[in-house]
Amino acid sequence: xxxxxQSLFLSVREGDSSVINCTYTDSSSTYLYWYKQEPGxxxxxxxxxxxxxDMKQDxxxxxLLNKKDKHLSLRIADTQTGDSAIYFCAESQSSGDKLTFxxxxxxxxxx
Amino acid sequence: DAEITQSPRHKITETxxxxxxxxxxxxxxxNMFWYRQDLGHGLRLIHYSYGVQDTNKGExxxxxxxxxxxxxxxxxxxxxxxxxxxxxxxxxxxxxxGLAGYGYTFGxxxxxxxx
Numbered sequence: 631x632x633x634x635x636q637s638l639f640l641s642v643r644e645g646d647s648s649v650i651n652c653t654y655t656d657s658s659s660t661y662l663y664w665y666k667q668e669p670g671x672x673x674x675x676x677x678x679x680x681x682x683x684d685m686k687q688d689x690x691x692x693x694l695l696n697k698k699d700k701h702l703s704l705r706i707a708d709t710q711t712g713d714s715a716i717y718f719c720a721e722s723q724s725s726g727d728k729l730t731f732x733x734x735x736x737x738x739x740x741x
Numbered sequence: 742d743a744e745i746t747q748s749p750r751h752k753i754t755e756t757x758x759x760x761x762x763x764x765x766x767x768x769x770x771x772n773m774f775w776y777r778q779d780l781g782h783g784l785r786l787i788h789y790s791y792g793v794q795d796t797n798k799g800e801x802x803x804x805x806x807x808x809x810x811x812x813x814x815x816x817x818x819x820x821x822x823x824x825x826x827x828x829x830x831x832x833x834x835x836x837x838x839g840l841a842g843y844g845y846t847f848g849x850x851x852x853x854x855x856x
Contacts, residue, residue, distance in 0.1 A: 634783075672831060672847040673784075718783055726772055726835035726845060728799070731783040 634719060634732040641738045648706040650735045652719035655700060659721035662695060663729070664704045667716045676704070676717075706737075714739045743768040747832050747848035754855055760819040762851050764832030770846075772835040773815040775799075775807065777828040778850075784831060790815055822855045829853075 633655045642648045654662070660681050665673040679686045679693045679702075686693045692705040702719055716736050720729040745766040754760050764773065771792045776784040786799030788807040796807050804826060806818045819826055832848040 636783075638781075672849045675845065720784075728774055728786055728789050729784075729833075729845070731776075731785070733781060733783040 634721060634730055636717075636719060636732040636735045638733065639736050639738070641740060642709050644709060644711060644739050644741050646709055648704075648709045648713065648737055648739075650704045650706075650717050650719075650737065652702040652704075652732050653700055654702065654719070654721050654730075654732075656721060656723075656730070657700070658723055660724060661722045662693075662702050663720040663722075664691075664693065665718040665720060665731075667718065667734070669715075673718065709737075709739050711739045711741070713737060745832060745834055745846050745848045747830075747851050749851060750849065751852045752854070754822050754853070756822055756824060756855055758822050760822050760853065762817045762819075762830055762832075762853070764815050764817065764848060765813055766832075766834040766846070767813065768834055768836065768846060769812060770834035770836045771812070773809070774833045774835075775805075775815065775817045776831045776833065777801065777826075778831060779828050787817065787830075788815075819853075822853075824855050827853060827855045 636652050663678040664676045666676050667673050677688050677691050679695050690707045694703045716734045718734045719732040722729050748763045774789040775787040778784045785801045787805050790796050790809040830851045835845040
């Protein structure tokens with residue numbers, strides 16, 4: 631079956647860059663996503679990448695995909711306290727189809 | 742504005758009772774999903790539907806059922822609530838024809854406690 635894994639916790643200083651990593655096992659994953667969840671809230675889509683891309687940049691966010699190693703990362707530049715949240719990677723085989731989520735990484739930003 | 746709403750936001754129930762969680766969307770999305778969120782597991786898929794009268798089992802479907810009688814609603818029923826079903830439940834909907842990723846919307850969640 632599909633398996634998506636993330637480290638549980640990351641702590642960074644305000645203004646530094648954060649890098650959140652994710653590994654997945656399903657080689658047929660077509661779309662890979664990063665979601666953000668703030669305390670007590672639902673999930674907010676941050677960005678996504680197609681499996682035929684290596685990199686995608688969107689303002690402070692950079693997504694890197696190593697398809698050979700099935701490794702996905704999310705870099706947040708100039709991390710702010712408002713970035714403190716849980717970040718989930720997820721994959722699906724087609725647009726709008728069911729998602730398989732990672733375990734989530736809690737990002738703590740310290741002043 | 743289109744939206745997806747879950748009710749109730751919080752519920753406490755007793756072991757063995759039947760419980761139904763509501764999910765209603767006005768996006769006119771064909772696809773609807775139920776996930777549960779537990780620490781250390783992320784979100785796991787319970788059931789999903791690609792359209793009216795269509796339902797499918799997800800990764801953790803035991804003890805749960807859904808029905809899809811119209812486009813807007815996918816209620817999730819716990820047949821006989823167990824303490825292991827204490828969790829936060831999220832409903833989501835999507836349009837397979839939409840722009841990848843951005844056609845997917847989540848509800849605000851229902852926190853269920855089984856005592």
